[in-house]
Amino acid sequence: MLFNKPVTDIIRQRKSIRSYTDKPIEEEKKEALTKFLSANTTGPFGTKSRFIFIKATGQDKEALKGLITYGMIKNPMGFFIGTVEKAPHNLEDFGYLMEKNILMATDLGLGTCWMGGTFSTSRFAQKIALKNNEILPAVTPVGYAIQKLTVRDSVIRNFSGANNRKPWSELFFHGDKTLSTEEAGGYATPLEMVRLAPSASNFQPWRIIKEPQSNTYHFYIKRSPLLKQFFFMKEDLQLLDIGIAMCHFELASNEQGLKGNWKINNPNLRGMTDKLDYIVTWIGN
Numbered sequence: 001m002l003f004n005k006p007v008t009d010i011i012r013q014r015k016s017i018r019s020y021t022d023k024p025i026e027e028e029k030k031e032a033l034t035k036f037l038s039a040n041t042t043g044p045f046g047t048k049s050r051f052i053f054i055k056a057t058g059q060d061k062e063a064l065k066g067l068i069t070y071g072m073i074k075n076p077m078g079f080f081i082g083t084v085e086k087a088p089h090n091l092e093d094f095g096y097l098m099e100k101n102i103l104m105a106t107d108l109g110l111g112t113c114w115m116g117g118t119f120s121t122s123r124f125a126q127k128i129a130l131k132n133n134e135i136l137p138a139v140t141p142v143g144y145a146i147q148k149l150t151v152r153d154s155v156i157r158n159f160s161g162a163n164n165r166k167p168w169s170e171l172f173f174h175g176d177k178t179l180s181t182e183e184a185g186g187y188a189t190p191l192e193m194v195r196l197a198p199s200a201s202n203f204q205p206w207r208i209i210k211e212p213q214s215n216t217y218h219f220y221i222k223r224s225p226l227l228k229q230f231f232f233m234k235e236d237l238q239l240l241d242i243g244i245a246m247c248h249f250e251l252a253s254n255e256q257g258l259k260g261n262w263k264i265n266n267p268n269l270r271g272m273t274d275k276l277d278y279i280v281t282w283i284g285n
Protein backbone atom coordinates (compact mmCIF):
# COMPACT_ATOMS: atom_id res chain seq x y z
CA MET A 1 0.00 0.00 0.00
CA LEU A 2 1.22 3.48 -0.91
CA PHE A 3 0.00 5.07 2.34
CA ASN A 4 -0.61 3.87 5.91
CA LYS A 5 -4.33 4.62 5.83
CA PRO A 6 -6.89 3.95 3.07
CA VAL A 7 -6.59 6.68 0.46
CA THR A 8 -10.33 7.38 0.72
CA ASP A 9 -9.84 8.31 4.40
CA ILE A 10 -6.85 10.51 3.55
CA ILE A 11 -8.77 12.33 0.79
CA ARG A 12 -11.70 12.93 3.16
CA GLN A 13 -9.33 14.20 5.86
CA ARG A 14 -7.35 16.65 3.67
CA LYS A 15 -8.26 20.31 3.58
CA SER A 16 -6.21 23.41 2.83
CA ILE A 17 -4.26 24.61 5.87
CA ARG A 18 -3.07 28.21 5.89
CA SER A 19 -1.97 28.68 9.54
CA TYR A 20 0.61 26.43 11.15
CA THR A 21 1.86 25.84 14.73
CA ASP A 22 5.49 26.17 15.83
CA LYS A 23 5.80 22.39 16.15
CA PRO A 24 8.72 21.25 14.00
CA ILE A 25 8.31 18.31 11.64
CA GLU A 26 9.98 15.22 13.11
CA GLU A 27 13.17 13.96 11.41
CA GLU A 28 11.63 10.58 10.50
CA LYS A 29 8.68 12.29 8.81
CA LYS A 30 11.06 14.59 6.91
CA GLU A 31 12.99 11.55 5.74
CA ALA A 32 9.82 9.70 4.70
CA LEU A 33 8.63 12.75 2.74
CA THR A 34 11.98 13.31 1.03
CA LYS A 35 12.10 9.65 0.00
CA PHE A 36 8.52 9.76 -1.32
CA LEU A 37 9.10 13.01 -3.25
CA SER A 38 12.26 11.80 -4.93
CA ALA A 39 10.55 8.60 -6.19
CA ASN A 40 7.41 10.42 -7.42
CA THR A 41 8.68 11.73 -10.74
CA THR A 42 6.64 10.52 -13.72
CA GLY A 43 3.01 11.41 -14.33
CA PRO A 44 0.41 9.42 -16.30
CA PHE A 45 1.24 11.35 -19.52
CA GLY A 46 4.94 10.59 -19.08
CA THR A 47 6.35 14.06 -18.36
CA LYS A 48 9.07 14.24 -15.74
CA SER A 49 8.82 16.27 -12.54
CA ARG A 50 11.27 16.99 -9.73
CA PHE A 51 10.19 17.72 -6.16
CA ILE A 52 12.12 18.88 -3.12
CA PHE A 53 11.16 19.51 0.48
CA ILE A 54 12.81 22.61 1.99
CA LYS A 55 12.78 24.18 5.42
CA ALA A 56 10.91 27.49 5.48
CA THR A 57 12.83 30.73 5.96
CA GLY A 58 11.74 34.35 6.30
CA GLN A 59 12.55 35.00 2.64
CA ASP A 60 9.84 32.60 1.45
CA LYS A 61 7.35 35.37 2.10
CA GLU A 62 9.02 37.33 -0.69
CA ALA A 63 8.55 34.40 -3.06
CA LEU A 64 4.83 34.20 -2.23
CA LYS A 65 4.36 37.96 -2.72
CA GLY A 66 3.27 37.60 -6.34
CA LEU A 67 0.25 35.62 -5.23
CA ILE A 68 -3.11 37.13 -4.45
CA THR A 69 -3.02 35.13 -1.24
CA TYR A 70 0.27 36.70 -0.13
CA GLY A 71 0.30 37.02 3.64
CA MET A 72 -2.38 34.42 4.08
CA ILE A 73 0.01 31.58 4.80
CA LYS A 74 1.17 31.81 8.40
CA ASN A 75 4.19 30.13 9.89
CA PRO A 76 4.81 27.16 7.56
CA MET A 77 7.61 24.82 8.69
CA GLY A 78 8.57 23.88 5.15
CA PHE A 79 7.57 23.80 1.51
CA PHE A 80 7.25 21.25 -1.26
CA ILE A 81 8.59 22.81 -4.44
CA GLY A 82 8.17 21.08 -7.77
CA THR A 83 9.08 21.53 -11.40
CA VAL A 84 7.85 19.89 -14.57
CA GLU A 85 9.27 19.72 -18.08
CA LYS A 86 7.74 21.91 -20.78
CA ALA A 87 5.69 19.36 -22.77
CA PRO A 88 2.08 18.65 -23.73
CA HIS A 89 -0.01 17.59 -20.70
CA ASN A 90 2.75 18.61 -18.28
CA LEU A 91 0.36 20.52 -16.01
CA GLU A 92 -1.93 17.51 -15.62
CA ASP A 93 1.12 15.38 -14.80
CA PHE A 94 2.34 17.94 -12.26
CA GLY A 95 -1.12 18.15 -10.64
CA TYR A 96 -1.26 14.35 -10.37
CA LEU A 97 2.22 14.03 -8.82
CA MET A 98 2.03 17.00 -6.45
CA GLU A 99 -1.35 15.79 -5.16
CA LYS A 100 0.23 12.42 -4.33
CA ASN A 101 2.86 14.29 -2.29
CA ILE A 102 0.08 16.20 -0.55
CA LEU A 103 -1.81 12.99 0.28
CA MET A 104 1.42 11.51 1.67
CA ALA A 105 1.86 14.56 3.93
CA THR A 106 -1.80 14.29 5.01
CA ASP A 107 -1.23 10.61 5.85
CA LEU A 108 1.61 11.71 8.14
CA GLY A 109 -0.74 14.13 9.94
CA LEU A 110 0.66 17.25 8.23
CA GLY A 111 -1.23 20.17 6.73
CA THR A 112 -0.66 21.58 3.23
CA CYS A 113 -2.21 24.13 0.87
CA TRP A 114 -1.86 24.13 -2.93
CA MET A 115 -0.51 27.50 -4.05
CA GLY A 116 -0.58 27.87 -7.80
CA GLY A 117 1.03 30.73 -9.62
CA THR A 118 4.03 31.89 -11.50
CA PHE A 119 7.05 31.06 -9.41
CA SER A 120 9.49 30.60 -12.27
CA THR A 121 11.58 33.64 -11.32
CA SER A 122 11.15 33.34 -7.54
CA ARG A 123 13.44 32.20 -4.74
CA PHE A 124 11.71 28.83 -4.98
CA ALA A 125 13.06 28.56 -8.55
CA GLN A 126 16.59 29.21 -7.26
CA LYS A 127 16.18 26.63 -4.48
CA ILE A 128 15.29 23.88 -6.93
CA ALA A 129 17.70 25.15 -9.63
CA LEU A 130 14.94 25.51 -12.23
CA LYS A 131 16.18 24.53 -15.70
CA ASN A 132 15.34 26.22 -19.02
CA ASN A 133 13.12 23.35 -20.13
CA GLU A 134 11.08 23.36 -16.89
CA ILE A 135 8.35 25.41 -15.21
CA LEU A 136 7.44 25.73 -11.53
CA PRO A 137 3.64 25.92 -11.46
CA ALA A 138 2.86 25.48 -7.75
CA VAL A 139 4.24 25.02 -4.26
CA THR A 140 2.69 23.99 -0.97
CA PRO A 141 3.54 24.99 2.57
CA VAL A 142 3.83 22.04 4.96
CA GLY A 143 3.47 21.90 8.74
CA TYR A 144 1.17 21.09 11.64
CA ALA A 145 -2.21 22.80 11.42
CA ILE A 146 -3.36 25.23 14.08
CA GLN A 147 -6.28 23.35 15.59
CA LYS A 148 -8.79 26.17 15.73
CA LEU A 149 -9.41 28.09 12.49
CA THR A 150 -8.39 31.74 12.81
CA VAL A 151 -10.94 34.37 11.73
CA ARG A 152 -8.76 35.03 8.66
CA ASP A 153 -8.73 31.35 7.70
CA SER A 154 -12.51 31.13 8.07
CA VAL A 155 -12.94 34.18 5.83
CA ILE A 156 -10.72 32.65 3.12
CA ARG A 157 -12.54 29.31 3.37
CA ASN A 158 -15.93 31.00 3.05
CA PHE A 159 -14.72 33.25 0.21
CA SER A 160 -13.50 30.30 -1.85
CA GLY A 161 -16.51 28.19 -0.83
CA ALA A 162 -14.00 25.61 0.37
CA ASN A 163 -16.54 23.66 2.39
CA ASN A 164 -18.89 23.31 -0.55
CA ARG A 165 -18.61 20.84 -3.37
CA LYS A 166 -20.82 20.64 -6.44
CA PRO A 167 -23.35 17.78 -6.43
CA TRP A 168 -22.95 14.72 -8.69
CA SER A 169 -25.61 16.15 -10.99
CA GLU A 170 -23.23 18.95 -12.07
CA LEU A 171 -20.13 16.80 -12.45
CA PHE A 172 -20.78 13.25 -13.63
CA PHE A 173 -22.83 12.20 -16.64
CA HIS A 174 -24.18 9.31 -18.61
CA GLY A 175 -24.90 10.71 -22.06
CA ASP A 176 -26.59 14.04 -21.36
CA LYS A 177 -28.05 12.77 -18.05
CA THR A 178 -26.69 12.72 -14.52
CA LEU A 179 -24.82 9.53 -13.68
CA SER A 180 -26.33 7.74 -10.69
CA THR A 181 -24.24 5.93 -8.08
CA GLU A 182 -25.99 2.69 -9.15
CA GLU A 183 -24.88 3.18 -12.76
CA ALA A 184 -21.33 3.95 -11.59
CA GLY A 185 -21.22 0.70 -9.56
CA GLY A 186 -17.74 0.17 -8.12
CA TYR A 187 -16.65 3.48 -9.64
CA ALA A 188 -18.99 5.45 -7.36
CA THR A 189 -16.20 5.77 -4.77
CA PRO A 190 -13.44 6.92 -7.20
CA LEU A 191 -15.89 9.49 -8.60
CA GLU A 192 -16.79 10.69 -5.11
CA MET A 193 -13.04 11.10 -4.44
CA VAL A 194 -12.84 13.37 -7.52
CA ARG A 195 -15.76 15.40 -6.18
CA LEU A 196 -13.89 15.98 -2.89
CA ALA A 197 -10.65 17.03 -4.60
CA PRO A 198 -9.12 20.48 -4.11
CA SER A 199 -9.19 22.85 -7.09
CA ALA A 200 -8.00 26.38 -7.83
CA SER A 201 -10.51 28.77 -6.22
CA ASN A 202 -12.66 25.68 -5.62
CA PHE A 203 -14.05 25.99 -9.17
CA GLN A 204 -14.19 22.15 -9.54
CA PRO A 205 -13.73 22.18 -13.33
CA TRP A 206 -13.85 18.38 -13.78
CA ARG A 207 -16.69 16.92 -15.83
CA ILE A 208 -16.74 13.16 -16.36
CA ILE A 209 -18.88 11.25 -18.86
CA LYS A 210 -19.33 7.48 -18.59
CA GLU A 211 -19.78 5.38 -21.70
CA PRO A 212 -22.82 3.09 -21.61
CA GLN A 213 -22.22 -0.58 -20.70
CA SER A 214 -18.52 -0.14 -19.97
CA ASN A 215 -16.09 1.18 -17.39
CA THR A 216 -14.87 3.89 -19.73
CA TYR A 217 -14.86 7.38 -18.23
CA HIS A 218 -14.04 10.47 -20.34
CA PHE A 219 -12.52 13.38 -18.39
CA TYR A 220 -13.27 16.93 -19.58
CA ILE A 221 -12.45 20.40 -18.28
CA LYS A 222 -14.96 23.20 -17.94
CA ARG A 223 -12.66 26.20 -18.09
CA SER A 224 -13.39 29.38 -16.15
CA PRO A 225 -11.74 32.12 -18.25
CA LEU A 226 -12.31 34.49 -15.35
CA LEU A 227 -9.82 32.60 -13.21
CA LYS A 228 -7.02 33.34 -15.63
CA GLN A 229 -7.96 36.99 -16.11
CA PHE A 230 -8.67 37.71 -12.47
CA PHE A 231 -5.53 36.10 -11.13
CA PHE A 232 -3.31 37.18 -14.07
CA MET A 233 -2.11 33.61 -14.38
CA LYS A 234 0.49 32.66 -16.91
CA GLU A 235 -0.11 28.94 -16.56
CA ASP A 236 -3.44 27.24 -17.18
CA LEU A 237 -3.91 26.36 -13.52
CA GLN A 238 -7.11 24.45 -14.10
CA LEU A 239 -5.15 21.73 -15.88
CA LEU A 240 -3.52 21.09 -12.49
CA ASP A 241 -7.03 20.44 -11.18
CA ILE A 242 -7.53 17.74 -13.82
CA GLY A 243 -4.28 16.05 -12.76
CA ILE A 244 -5.46 16.15 -9.14
CA ALA A 245 -8.76 14.53 -10.17
CA MET A 246 -6.88 11.81 -12.10
CA CYS A 247 -4.75 11.13 -9.02
CA HIS A 248 -7.79 10.72 -6.74
CA PHE A 249 -9.68 8.63 -9.30
CA GLU A 250 -6.78 6.27 -10.01
CA LEU A 251 -5.71 5.77 -6.38
CA ALA A 252 -9.28 5.15 -5.22
CA SER A 253 -9.91 2.76 -8.15
CA ASN A 254 -6.77 0.78 -7.34
CA GLU A 255 -7.83 0.61 -3.72
CA GLN A 256 -11.20 -0.84 -4.81
CA GLY A 257 -9.34 -3.42 -6.93
CA LEU A 258 -10.52 -1.70 -10.15
CA LYS A 259 -7.75 -1.81 -12.72
CA GLY A 260 -7.52 0.33 -15.82
CA ASN A 261 -5.35 2.79 -17.66
CA TRP A 262 -5.35 6.32 -19.06
CA LYS A 263 -5.60 6.91 -22.79
CA ILE A 264 -6.11 9.99 -24.95
CA ASN A 265 -8.98 8.88 -27.14
CA ASN A 266 -11.48 11.68 -27.73
CA PRO A 267 -14.91 10.15 -28.39
CA ASN A 268 -15.98 13.42 -30.07
CA LEU A 269 -19.33 13.42 -28.26
CA ARG A 270 -21.76 16.21 -29.11
CA GLY A 271 -24.24 18.07 -26.96
CA MET A 272 -23.12 19.01 -23.46
CA THR A 273 -19.45 18.55 -24.38
CA ASP A 274 -19.64 21.54 -26.76
CA LYS A 275 -18.71 23.80 -23.83
CA LEU A 276 -16.08 21.43 -22.45
CA ASP A 277 -12.55 20.50 -23.50
CA TYR A 278 -11.66 16.82 -23.67
CA ILE A 279 -8.52 15.77 -21.75
CA VAL A 280 -8.25 12.01 -21.19
CA THR A 281 -10.13 8.72 -20.78
CA TRP A 282 -9.95 6.06 -18.07
CA ILE A 283 -10.42 2.65 -19.63
CA GLY A 284 -11.38 0.25 -16.87
CA ASN A 285 -10.78 -3.47 -17.43
Ligand SMILES: Cc1cc2nc3c(=O)[nH]c(=O)nc-3n(C[C@H](O)[C@H](O)[C@H](O)COP(=O)(O)O)c2cc1C
Binds near residue numbers: 017067115240
Ligand atom coordinates in the same frame (compact mmCIF):
# COMPACT_ATOMS: atom_id res chain seq x y z
C1 LIG B 1 -4.13 24.37 -8.45
C2 LIG B 1 -4.55 25.01 -7.15
C3 LIG B 1 -4.09 26.28 -6.82
C4 LIG B 1 -4.44 26.87 -5.61
N1 LIG B 1 -3.93 28.11 -5.29
C5 LIG B 1 -4.21 28.63 -4.08
C6 LIG B 1 -3.61 29.86 -3.69
O1 LIG B 1 -2.82 30.46 -4.44
N2 LIG B 1 -3.90 30.33 -2.47
C7 LIG B 1 -4.74 29.69 -1.60
O2 LIG B 1 -4.95 30.19 -0.49
N3 LIG B 1 -5.34 28.52 -1.94
C8 LIG B 1 -5.08 27.98 -3.14
N4 LIG B 1 -5.65 26.77 -3.49
C9 LIG B 1 -6.52 26.06 -2.55
C10 LIG B 1 -8.02 26.10 -2.95
O3 LIG B 1 -8.56 27.37 -2.69
C11 LIG B 1 -8.74 25.00 -2.18
O4 LIG B 1 -8.23 23.75 -2.54
C12 LIG B 1 -10.25 24.99 -2.42
O5 LIG B 1 -10.82 26.18 -1.96
C13 LIG B 1 -10.92 23.80 -1.70
O6 LIG B 1 -10.68 23.82 -0.32
P1 LIG B 1 -9.97 22.61 0.43
O7 LIG B 1 -8.60 22.44 -0.20
O8 LIG B 1 -9.88 23.02 1.87
O9 LIG B 1 -10.80 21.39 0.22
C14 LIG B 1 -5.32 26.20 -4.72
C15 LIG B 1 -5.78 24.91 -5.06
C16 LIG B 1 -5.40 24.33 -6.26
C17 LIG B 1 -5.87 22.94 -6.55
